[in-house]
Amino acid sequence: xxxxxxxxxxxxxxxxxxxxxxxxxxxxxxxxxxxxxxxxxxxxxxxxxxxxxxxxxxxxxxxxxxxxxxxxxxxxxxxxxxxxxxxxxxxxxxxxxxxxxxxxxxxxxxxxxxxxxxxxxxxxxxxxxxxxxxxxxxxxxxxxxxxxxxxxxxxxxxxxxxxxxxxxxxxxxxxxxxxxxxxxxxxxxxxxxxxxxxxxxxxxxxxxxxxxxxxxxxxxxxxxxxxxxxxxxxxxxxxxxxxxxxxxxxxxxxxxxxxx
Amino acid sequence: xxxxxxxxxxxxxxxxxxxxxxxxxxxxxxxxxxxxxxxxxxxxxxxxxxxxxxxxxxxxxxxxxxxxxxxxxxxxxxxxxxxxxxxxxxxxxxxxxxxxxxxxxxxxxxxxxxxxxxxxxxxxxxxxxxxxxxxxxxxxxxxxxxxxxxxxxxxxxxxxxxxxxxxxxxxxxxxxxxxxxxxxxxxxxxxxxxxxxxxxxxxxxxxxxxxxxxxxxxxxxxxxxxxxxxxxxxxxxxxxxxxxxxxxxxxxxxxxxxxxxxxxxxxxxxxxxxxxxxxxxxxxxxxxxxxxxxxxxxxxxxxxxxxxxxxxxxxxxxxxxxxxxxxxxxxxxxxxxxxxxxxx
Numbered sequence: 001x002x003x004x005x006x007x008x009x010x011x012x013x014x015x016x017x018x019x020x021x022x023x024x025x026x027x028x029x030x031x032x033x034x035x036x037x038x039x040x041x042x043x044x045x046x047x048x049x050x051x052x053x054x055x056x057x058x059x060x061x062x063x064x065x066x067x068x069x070x071x072x073x074x075x076x077x078x079x080x081x082x083x084x085x086x087x088x089x090x091x092x093x094x095x096x097x098x099x100x101x102x103x104x105x106x107x108x109x110x111x112x113x114x115x116x117x118x119x120x121x122x123x124x125x126x127x128x129x130x131x132x133x134x135x136x137x138x139x140x141x142x143x144x145x146x147x148x149x150x151x152x153x154x155x156x157x158x159x160x161x162x163x164x165x166x167x168x169x170x171x172x173x174x175x176x177x178x179x180x181x182x183x184x185x186x187x188x189x190x191x192x193x194x195x196x197x198x199x200x201x202x203x204x205x206x207x208x209x210x211x212x213x214x215x216x217x218x219x220x221x222x223x224x225x226x227x228x229x230x231x232x233x234x235x236x237x238x239x240x241x242x243x244x245x246x247x248x249x250x251x252x253x254x255x256x257x258x259x260x
Numbered sequence: 261x262x263x264x265x266x267x268x269x270x271x272x273x274x275x276x277x278x279x280x281x282x283x284x285x286x287x288x289x290x291x292x293x294x295x296x297x298x299x300x301x302x303x304x305x306x307x308x309x310x311x312x313x314x315x316x317x318x319x320x321x322x323x324x325x326x327x328x329x330x331x332x333x334x335x336x337x338x339x340x341x342x343x344x345x346x347x348x349x350x351x352x353x354x355x356x357x358x359x360x361x362x363x364x365x366x367x368x369x370x371x372x373x374x375x376x377x378x379x380x381x382x383x384x385x386x387x388x389x390x391x392x393x394x395x396x397x398x399x400x401x402x403x404x405x406x407x408x409x410x411x412x413x414x415x416x417x418x419x420x421x422x423x424x425x426x427x428x429x430x431x432x433x434x435x436x437x438x439x440x441x442x443x444x445x446x447x448x449x450x451x452x453x454x455x456x457x458x459x460x461x462x463x464x465x466x467x468x469x470x471x472x473x474x475x476x477x478x479x480x481x482x483x484x485x486x487x488x489x490x491x492x493x494x495x496x497x498x499x500x501x502x503x504x505x506x507x508x509x510x511x512x513x514x515x516x517x518x519x520x521x522x523x524x525x526x527x528x529x530x531x532x533x534x535x536x537x538x539x540x541x542x543x544x545x546x547x548x549x550x551x552x553x554x555x556x557x558x559x560x561x562x563x564x565x566x567x568x569x570x571x572x573x574x575x576x577x578x579x580x581x582x583x584x585x586x587x588x589x590x591x592x593x594x595x596x597x598x599x600x601x602x603x604x
Contacts, residue, residue, distance in 0.1 A: 014412070015412050049495065052495075052498070052499060053498075054494075054495055054498050054499075073501075074498065074501045074502065074503050075501030076501075077501065078499060078500050078501030079501070081499070082499060083495065083496070083498075083499035085493065085495045085496060085499075088493075088496075089357075089493070091357045091358070091359065091491055092354070092359065092491055092541070092546040093541075093545075093546045094488065094546045094547060095545070095546075095547070098488065098546075098547050102488060102489060102492070102500060103500070105489060105500040105501060105502065106500060106501040110485050110486050110489070110502070111485060112484070112485035112488075112549045138546070158500070
């Protein structure tokens with residue numbers, strides 16, 4: 001069932017000339033784990049921010065459950081879509097619990113008072129991210145990986161059907177990256193739409209149910225990872241010759257020899 | 261520390277910290293009432309209030325004049341200004357996501373100083389100087405915000421740059437007014453005003469200033485939970501359903517109005533808005549819902565004590581701005597040492 005879609009979506013920077021994104025048509029369903037590949041500056045983050053409603057499209061429109069995002073209130077969108085941004089700078093030493101509690105703002109409002117349901121959701125999110133014993137720790141004292149878990153716990157506490165993550169693996173060690181992808185796959189299996197931007201095609205090949213390639217502001221490829229994450233396409237995208245090896249359900253790439 | 265009450269967990273610690281902060285306020289007021297060039301014993305001070313409330317028949321006219329006319333209006337003004345400046349500072353720090361900011365970030369101080377200096381040079385009355393300061397402060401912030409709207413980019417950085425430029429313009433205008441002022445009487449008056457003082461605080465001024473200032477401070481304290489969300493960053497706040505476009509300017513306007521009012525009442529009082537939120541965070545934690553009431557109380561107590569020092573340290577009166585600068589800078593060293601040693 002489609003949760004989020006867009007039709008002929010385009011975006012122009014406020015003072016820019018051309019369109020950064022152009023003619024994007026997408027239909028994203030619940031239960032999908034969608035990976036978004038593209039070069040730096042291809043417009044991946046812009047697309048995510050348009051789908052979240054942070055940016056207003058210059059052309060076309062975004063639809064949540066079939067209704068234009070413009071018709072939704074900000075808190076109603078927040079009850080349907082959660083977002084994890086690329087960088088999280090902890091300015092103030094809030095406790096881990098408070099950070100996760102903020103995920104309940106779309107339900108509790110800005111009074112800061114939590115209901116019994118809110119507390120249950122917060123406890124469950126902390127438990128799920130392995131942060132049950134961290135509740136009273138200040139986030140400023142956590143490592144980058146632990147902080148990323150706190151931000152994800154907040155998104156899980158938000159109890160949204162769609163979860164959009166902007167390069168969630170950047171800055172994480174290898175173990176955290178693998179655990180994160182497994183968690184995102186679990187969240188999708190539970191019926192959520194999970195969409196992430198990534199620079200790791202091999203990880204998307206294993207975990208994603210669908211991979212999009214964004215090139216020069218347009219969707220260049222859209223399909224199951226077996227069809228999209230290929231040596232030919234990745235070589236063309238990243239501009240380096242790649243050789244593909246398939247082994248036990250995994251696909252690996254290594255740098256081929258440059259043709260001279 | 262927590263107790264179970266009707267199935268919900270209520271933490272005892274915030275209540276304890278708030279109570280302690282309230283005790284600080286009461287003690288500081290008591291000190292300020294008793295200390296000064298004409299020291300009064302706590303019993304004589306109590307006697308004044310007793311006779312005012314018709315609880316005792318004994319009269320002490322000297323003590324009554326000292327308490328009711330000289331000290332109490334200053335104390336009330338210090339309580340209001342201290343809490344407003346501290347809450348304004350905490351709000352600016354959260355909205356701009358920078359714990360080293362004070363409420364004069366967007367040029368309210370330079371604008372207010374320019375407005376006051378202009379009123380002094382044009383021979384305006386004390387009320388005119390106050391209005392000049394208030395109007396100048398808002399004009400400077402408005403100019404900064406307008407400039408930021410013409411810059412590309414948007415967001416916090418653009419806002420800061422606009423504020424920086426507005427600040428520079430009004431600092432230059434202030435220098436121009438100082439340059440043109442009569443060096444015999446107008447220039448000293450401007451310098452004195454800039455140093456900040458509560459010496460001219462009276463009941464009449466408080467009668468019309470206290471209402472709006474209390475409303476602004478209470479509004480800032482009530483907005484505390486919003487600050488937690490805004491301090492996460494624009495996209496995070498939006499993803500939690502909070503309208504950054506509405507809430508951020510609204511909070512900046514509230515904090516700036518409060519700050520401009522304090523400047524018009526007492527001139528420029530530095531450091532309170534920067535320091536007190538840090539102390540409150542050390543004691544009550546970073547969560548704004550817990551720290552804002554403590555910030556308001558400690559700001560009130562701090563300024564009452566600073567003003568008591570200002571009028572009690574020497575036979576003359578040291579300008580309050582100098583006292584807060586000195587004490588604030590020293591106290592900030594202690595706060596930073598605690599922060600850096602990982603206590604908070």
